[in-house]
Amino acid sequence: MPTSLIEGSSLLALDIGSTTTRASYFDVVDGRYRFIAVGQSPTTAAAPVNDLGQGVRQAITDLEVLIGRRLMDDDKHLILPAQAEGTGVDNLVSILSAGPAIKTVVFGLLSEVSLESVQKLAHSTYLRLVDVIGMNDKRQTHEQVDAILRQMPDLILISGGTEGGASHTMKKILEVVGLACYLLPEDKRPAVLYAGNQELADEVKASFEKLVPTLHFSPNIRPSLEIENLEPAEKELASMYPKIRQRQMMGVEELSALSGGKLFPTSFAQGRMIRFLSNISEKATMNVDLGASSTTVSGAMGGRLSLNVFPHFGLGEPLSGLLRHTTIEEAMQWLPIDISADIVRDYMYTKAMYPATIPATPEELAIEQSLARQILYLAVRQALGNLPKARPPRAGLMPNFDPIFASGSVFAAAPTLGQSLLMLLDAIQPTGFSTFILDQGNLLGILGAAAECNTLLPIHVIESGAFINLGAVISPLSNAGAGTPILRARLTYDNGEETMVEAKQGSIEIIPLVVGRTGNLRLEPVGRTDAGIGYGRAYRVDGVQGSALGVVIDARGRPLRLPSDAARRRELLKKWLWTVGG
């Protein structure tokens, strides 16, 4: 058991997901922070327990066994801070994504200005929009009020009005919100975030302070027609999140108090970490998190973060509604084996009813991985318009991100790391040079939360190899016919040896580069190929790190087009799977 070298250094991080609660322990080893172990338990936010505290205590108990250290006293209370006799922990942070998506009504004025911005704000965390009301809404005031009363939202987000602009229409909006809140039973009134024209903030405070349980303010998210400023509002929304959740779920209040306010929505904490990593690497960085109840796609570049949470895309309960967003044929197109549509449909409904279950047969694993590809593909495409663009690729393609982090049990628990990478490549369809990092322990969000009390810890943990480097992927763009050489890649290993590969259009090629080794990679387009920095331009990537798969050239084309003939398609999918190690 490592001992702390720095006073107040050990950290317990709780990650309460919709199906699993994880308790991760960090401490100092040899002068640097390390991830030590993780304990797990099913999340107990839902019936019959209805108290997430029980799952938390169980996960901590599991962790205590692993690390051989008592973290709780005999009454199962966390020992905080650590005691001289070697029990307890110095700091606690928590992230939370469990619970049904928060029912939200958004208000704004113009649909392409404040209404668009407030919807982006809503997509930064686990919210479900149940109504969108703007100045062009055809409904009369009382109809809008009735709509809110029917929906009984947990949260209302108000935007609209540029700074110094007219306030009359905003007052009409506030009237609707005020009337609806007034007419709702006191225990059903929503939390309100005001992020509109600041001239009205005092008026909003006077009208709403005693009316609603939680009232927050943020700077105007659309101070002028040209400027969008979501970041302060996203932060404010993250701080409201535990307050809204504690009205819905037992145990949140206690957890929030124990965490000393360091309880964040998981998506927010992940986003914070992605922005931090983007800032230090000065590269466009991306994270995808495919969970049971939602999918998060976040991207950061130049200090700008785009957070996109999709509660209608997930590998659990949202599966029952997936066919509202895609067809069964599209959901099945990634299946390498012949399975009927009825079986896939049955699978989706069963998984929606039992989101914590896992595939136990090869057929069910194939279905789960096919659905995961389609869900992530849809989420990434929906997020595309919001993601910061490093270098505009061809219209509709993914901008270049490097690195790309991925989390979610479908990737983390896949039988091989090759399967994890192939799912990600099929769904994200990156362009240029990207390093794929698997966040097997769901650490990214935890580190984002930990940064609140310890800025050194995330850097040390990332450098310690707690994440799995899946591979360095080059995705060249070319219009050449299938089988035509489009890229030559030469990898010079750190011992001076060289390997050269010529990638043909439509293929996946792998140059092994094992963990612990490094190499310099020279990429030479053949013909009219864009290997990442423009058509026909060669370049070098020095210091490529060894990884699970090594250097992967995904020359299958962008967008990736699968054969329409089912038998041919299945053969091709099997071939690709075989190439990445089965």
Add this chain to the structure above:
Amino acid sequence: MLAPVTHIIPLTTIIRTRMLPTAGTIQVRSGDKVAPADVVAETTIAREHILIDVAHALGVPPAKADRLIKCSRGDKLAKNAVIARSDGIIPRSVKTPREGRVVAIGGGQLMLEVGETPFELRAGYPGIVAQIIENRGIVIQTTGALVQGIWGNGRMEYGLMINLAEQPNHVLQPADVDVSLRGSIILAGHVGDEKVFRNATDLPIRGMILGSMAPSLVPLAMQMKYPILVIEGLGRRNMNMAAHKLLTTNEKREVAVNAEPFDRYAGTRPEVVIPLPVAQEPPLPRDLEAFAPGLIVRLLRNPRQGAVGTLEVVRSVPVILPNGIKAMCADVRLESNEQLVVPLVNLEVLG
């Protein structure tokens, strides 16, 4: 590890809360005996509001309009009742467009709640009123068999259960729904044809307890006026042996079908209650279990989805499944005597 529990119990004590959607009047007292059709509480629900801009109608400033409004919050007004009248030689008046109740006044406007309809809360189960929740509802206690399902269309009914599912793999055909079933609650296997629901509406019947249902029928099932409760899930699958045995041995008994939707967070689940007389109060169902040898479990996923067996061993180290996934598992002996290694997360305890 904590295990999810589904109740399939031949005899237990059942305690259920019945709540009004809004505050209202409770019609029973603690200790009263109630039948399923008894009205235990009442309220009124208004689904619409009308905002009347008095200031605009009278052409006066809002503050003055507030002074001219003659009614107060809470007043019930008939249609065409005068809300406000202006001063002057030719006074103008503002009248109610519909009958309603004043719920808000201010800023020269008045909001009227209209379309009030009475709501009656029925007991739903036969039993004793164990507790009164002031203005909101009651707690009923009863004894009998309890079978929990997985999907429901939100309706509730009580009636005689007629069994058509001789085997767990039974499929209910439209022609099977004949006049002999009028007014009954049908126990059947799988439904894959929408005509089954339409024929049942024409009779009519009081409810359906099904093993499974085609996913495509969900929208239609939601429209049916009678409760539809699914035991196993959506898609073609057999009713589990434990539920099948318990339900079929109780055929031709009065049963309460509460087909409320399964909501993990609200803790609601569709269920069938078969009231049974007892000499001594049986124990309450156990809502929490930890996986342990001897428990009766159901497999939630393939292989053998829906099969019931006995948990023999909880493995202490993860097992690699045939598909390569590593998971904590248990050895389960099925009723057919087949032994399987099953991930713990794919099991639920029956009991």
